Amino acid sequence: MSRFDGKAYLITGGGKGIGAALADEVAAGGGAVAVFDIDGDAATEKAAQILAGGGRALAIKGDARDDAAVRSAVAAVVDEFGRINGLAAIAGVLRLAPIAEVPDSHWRDVVETNVLGPFQFVRAVVPHLRxxxxxxxVLAGSAMAFASNPTAALYSASKGAIVAMVNSLAVELATEGIRVNCFAPGTVRTPMARELAQMQGTSGDIEAVVDSFGQGHPMGRVIEAEEVARVAAFLLSDEASAVTGSCYGVDAGMLANLA
Structure with a gap:
């Protein structure tokens, strides 16, 4: 029996990057997957790939910042699969600017997507987990919650909020058999990393620039989305039955190397 057999999972940001890799992990483990993404085409493509491989999947286009869309998505998962056994809130955005120049639009984008979105999904899903x-x-943290870079105050603050949320929710829900954890990756080869390369004015080989980001890791390389997804899948699974309130680093040694 595979570790996700007979269970259903909702993954936000599931159309691309870490979320898509996690959708593949869950499907490979026998789980039904609801792929929620603001990019409807990406959600549909990922769900179609899972279905073509003999898995069970549902594509849902929606914005994690919209509570009505969140509640509608959760209802759709229950209607399709009859239950929800786990949530992985992966959707996130990155905005960089010197603190004196951060526009209100950046604040709204980052805080509403990276913090409010996961909160709303947890609020909607908990009754079904009960x-x-x-x-x-499982929520998406970041190594930048613990050690950051210039111009990244908003993003780092949003990921610090995730770590604090995980700690509180883990304690609140522990007696009900609901575990809450997060993972904290370093630089991962995802659309967000490519967006960062473009923010830096890169006009050449984007993938080469993304590869160069890995030089900040003691392992000397960028992290692949599948590597993070395997850790997230462990946290979702019963293999992590005694793990709650934890934030697993998947940073190729970055935080351990801080002086």
Missing amino acids: AAGGGSI
């Missing part, structure tokens, strides 16, 4: 007798919630 009905299932327990479950697992």
Whole structure:
């Protein structure tokens, strides 16, 4: 029996990057996957790939900042699969600017997507996890919650909020069999990393620039989305049955190397 057999999971940001890699991990483990993404085409493509491989999947286009869309998505998952056993809130955005120049639009984008979105999904999913007798919630943190860079105050603050949210929710929900954890990656080869390369005015080989970001890791390379997804899948699974309130580093040694 595979580790996700007979269970259903909702993954936000599931159309690309870490979320898409996690959708593949869950499907490969026998789980039904709801792929939620603001990019409807990406969600549809990922769900179609899972279905073509013999898995169970549902594509949902929506904005994690919109509570009505969040509640509608959760209802759609329950209608399709009959239950929800876990949530992985991966959707996020990156905005960089010197603190004196941060526009209100950046604040809204980052805080509403990276903090409010996961909060709304957790709020909507918890009653269904209770009905299932327990479950697992995994949120997307970042190594930048603990050690940051210039111009990244907003992003770092949003990921610090995730770590604090995980700590509180883990304690609140522990007696109900609902585990809450997060992962904290370093630089991962994702659309966000490519966006960062473009922000830096890169006009050449974007993938080469992304590769260069890995020089900041002691392992000397960028992290692949699949590597992070495997850790997230562990946290979602019953293999992590005694793990709650934790933030797993997947940073190729970055934080351990801080002087």
